[in-house]
Amino acid sequence: MKIISPAFCHYKWIIYALTVMFPLSVTGQSKDSVVFYMQQYNYEKAVHLIEEGGEDLADPMLLYLKGNALKSLNDFQGAAACFEKILAEDSLNVKLIADLAECYKSLNAFGKAQALYKKAMVLEPANRYLVQQLAGTYYLDDNFPEAAGFYSLAITGDTVYYLARQLARCFDNMDSTGPAIRYYHKALLLNPYDEASVSRLATLYINKKEYAGAIAVTDSFLRIGSSGSKIPRLSGYAHFLNEDYALSAERFKFCLQQNDTSVFVHKFLGYSLFKLEQYGEAKDFLEKAFLLDTLNADLCYTLGLSCDLSYYKKQAIEYLHMTIGLVTPSSSFMSRIYQDLAVSYTGFYKYPEALEMYLKAFDLTPGDTLLLYRIASHYDNWMKDYNMALQYYRKFMDTRPKERKDLSTINMNGAIVVSYYDFVERRMKEIREEMFWKEGQPSPSSESSGNNHKEKPQ
DSSP states (O other): OOOOOHHHHHHHHHHHHHHHHOTTOOOOHHHHHHHHHHHTTOHHHHHHHHHHTTOOTTOHHHHHHHHHHHHHTTOHHHHHHHHHHHHHHOTTOHHHHHHHHHHHHHTTOHHHHHHHHHHHHHHOTTOHHHHHHHHHHHHHTTOHHHHHHHHHHHHTTOOOHHHHHHHHHHHHHTTOHHHHHHHHHHHHHHOTTOHHHHHHHHHHHHHTTOHHHHHHHHHHHHHTTOOOTTHHHHHHHHHHHTTOHHHHHHHHHHHHHTTOOOHHHHHHHHHHHHHTTOHHHHHHHHHHHHHHOTTOHHHHHHHHHHHHHTTOHHHHHHHHHHHHHHOOOOHHHHHHHHHHHHHHHHHTTOHHHHHHHHHHHHHHOTTOHHHHHHHHHHIIIIIOOHHHHHHHHHHHHTTOOTTOOOOOEEEETTTEEEEHHHHHHHHHHHHHHHHHHHHOOOOGGGSOOSOOOOOOOO
């Protein structure tokens, strides 16, 4: 039995196609050679043979071969010139019209391409290939409504992956989130390995704060054994936003195993561990992220807190001071940073520096009732300045609401829960008694008990 090679079949198909397109052409030996080089993808040789072999360039077959060879070499202007010459004599040839339109599309001459595809569609209105190509020119021209219209026409009755994906992208670019999500899902049903569509679909869900949707689509992609570089990262981020910090930490650690050492991965792994109260480990990853993103105030702040809540009090002070230099925040946020600095200084046994931070915080937020208590407590417990402690305790007691609804409480030794006001009232009495016996200060009964109540500042 005689075996016919695929290459031979391809060669015969080219000859057949050209014969159908140009029935009056005479296929000589030189034309066969040109077709042979075309079939071998040796387009330069084919063009050289046509131009240098003394052939008649008025021959439509040779012009068509030359045009296709130039198009394959990305010389779209040269190819278009060849096709234009043939169409001048054969203006109703749909194949030539489409080839010329493709050249203009590649040259970003979208208006010319669209006009040619529409001309071809008049000749063959049921040709879905022409509809898709026309849609593609509108898509490349950023005319997404027109592109969506023609893609929808092409997709009628036969949903294929490419068309579903293109429709999703059109609606995505038009900010039509609902249809975009719907068509991304259709595309992924037909091709679940499309990482770009998974990534964009998850991002749309995240932007809508529908974190469960983002988790479902990314985790489904990971379950089929695909681990594109962006998907584990997006999955981790979605789990983090969904407050599942254990899973987000797991995903970001997997990213590191896949050699994704981006700032994003280190930062959100650190954030996840911080939320899990694994402050020492969080500090390590946040520090690596901050080395690559030294202007990120939130990152610097969380790093400072991680240091303070683990064993790195001195570094906590450095990073929290650095945070102040990085931001121009609201007074309340600055006050919060100063208070955290005060806690760090206290943990580092630098009580005067801690007091300075508390007082700076109070300058920014003088209406912070609990801050009055913290300042008084610092004077009391760490500075041993009982006069100043009493002064701030009194200011704190002056904020006690008349109706005595004490919302803030202190857990005493893990058992008894009392309000801050009740605790301070008792502590003021203890301080006065100690001062009376040690320093001859006025007796407790001669001092105000802090019952001059005012409305609690907000």
